[in-house]
Amino acid sequence: MTEHWFWWLLAVACVVWYSTITVYVAIKGVRDIKSMLKRLAANNITNNGQPK
């Protein structure tokens, strides 16, 4: 472990960072999708006068 500390640290960092970002993105991403679809729907209504 101490002999190849660089790769050990990098492997641990990958598992920890990836786990954290997955949970974070999973929660925040839902909000992003909802707001994106809401803006697109509003945009379609503005352009066409009716929802598509």
Add this chain to the structure above:
Amino acid sequence: MTNFSILDGSIVGIYLLATMIAGIMVRKYVGKVEHFLIAGREMDLYLGIASLAATEFGVVTCMYTAQNGYEFGFAGATPGIITALAMFLVGVTGFCVRPLRDAGVMTIPELFEKRFGPRVRWAAGVVIVLGGLLNMGVFLRIGGEFLVLVCGFDVQYLEIAMTVLLLAVAVYTILGGMLSVLVTDFLQFIVMSVGLILVTVLILVNVGWSTLTEAVARHYGEGGFNPFVHPKMGWPYVLFNVFLNLAAVLTWQTTIARLLAAKDTATGLKVYKGTSFFFVCRFLIPGIWGIAALATLSPGVFGGNTLHAMPQFLSTAVPVGLMGILVAAMLAADMSTDSSYMITWAGVIYNDILAPFRKTKWSEKRGILWNRLIVASIGFFLLFYGLWYPVKGDLWTYLGVTGTIYLSSMSVLLVACCYWKRANSWGAAAAIAFGAVIPVAFLIIQQVPSTKQIAESIGPYYSGIAAYLFAGAAMVVGSLMKPRGNNKIIGGTRS
């Protein structure tokens, strides 16, 4: 025999159903070509991170990075570290990508037209599509090989597995374009990440860190930990990967599509910064799987084909239940990559290659129909090319060489377009020609039996480095040869 059971099959089935429903449901929001190709520029930060990460990790990625781990040890993760650094630096500085996003274009060649004219735009579109399609042409076969090996299906089902997978992806991509791609990418990111993390933890616990490092030390010595002293890597490998990955960060169509789909430039740059460390994980996590195969399997088990070592290892190392999550994760990875590649390259064909044929403005309806037809055509190409093209040498190098066909010239054009006042159409044309000819020539002489020896003596790294250097030199010489004109700078500080 593998550990794939009915329980695992059910997990995969539920995942596939959920993805298809989500992908098809958002089709009603597609009202314009801009919605279809770049999601109406409404993508926000976290969706962007999920989409970029899911797109840039396919089964093919998992296979070649695991092969890198098997063949080079931990040093095989070097391209991932280089990409992460490049991605972070570009995200922080906005180098090239800020003026690109500020220009409000849908593709990179569209930006080039503003500076170099319509012919350069068209030529850039052609090399982008040529390099991109050759690159993604092997995705399906590799994905099919992984599934067949891990699930223990008969090899005769490879083509069927490939076709079914492609059809599923094509249906929602054709209907919903980039919107479907983004929403399904989000689901796929979660499923893929859960599978990748669980399997990696399982390997680290069951095989053990010391077993992994001992196997690498036994097979490759110090070279397994340091790319500069590895006999098959050395500085040419590292330098080629610096050029390749920096160019990919700046111009790879699927990456740039996220920047252009972002709701503003600041969001696009945050997506770059937020995703940068994922590129280390992208190489190191499957690399660890490949090293685990190196530590536990004898080459006879997978017939000496190092590409098959990792899936062969997983087929027996992953228990029932987790196997279903793994296969769903890999399907998720493959589907997100295929759909994204199909839509982004379709975007270049429609926006840039077909531009001269749109003398009058097409209606949005007609534009969307054409885009759907192009996506379907790319699907057919993928199916047939994937069936007959045999990959020679290691997969990462094949992808690097085919990607270089356009990455070398497009990166040079983008840098010059944004920051060099003297750059012009002569230099751009020369850079495109040199950047494409060198890797294409290398691929041809590698395939022809009488010239195979020459290709082996040159090697892919030197030919790759030459492509970037010659493309850069061609841009400078070609531009200086043309009489001075009024050359605009797009964005940047000069105008």
